[in-house]
Amino acid sequence: xxxxxxxxxxxxxxxxxxxxxxxxxxxxxxxxxxxxxxxxxxxxxxxxxxxxxxxxxxxxxxxxxxxxxxxxxxxxxxxxxxxxxxxxxxxx
Ligand SMILES: [Zn+2]
Ligand SMILES: [Zn+2]
Numbered sequence: 140x141x142x143x144x145x146x147x148x149x150x151x152x153x154x155x156x157x158x159x160x161x162x163x164x165x166x167x168x169x170x171x172x173x174x175x176x177x178x179x180x181x182x183x184x185x186x187x188x189x190x191x192x193x194x195x196x197x198x199x200x201x202x203x204x205x206x207x208x209x210x211x212x213x214x215x216x217x218x219x220x221x222x223x224x225x226x227x228x229x230x231x
Pocket of ligand 2: 205206218
């Protein structure tokens, strides 16, 4: 039995490995956090659902969790580890 917390993607209900890149959307009032895969389809769902929740007047903070192997020291979107699919590609 593993005591490790199981993270599930709120978009596809699939399991997210904690050491893999994923997105967390935290409700700042309750501390509850929704997690999403870094892949494009789940990110899109994340953006849509977060917009809906924001419209409902809730306050959220978005966290980008990079993979444990990400080489970037201060990683962000477009990190050298390629953790997150970029919905809007810079290069055409
Ligand atoms: Zn997913
Ligand atoms: Zn990264």
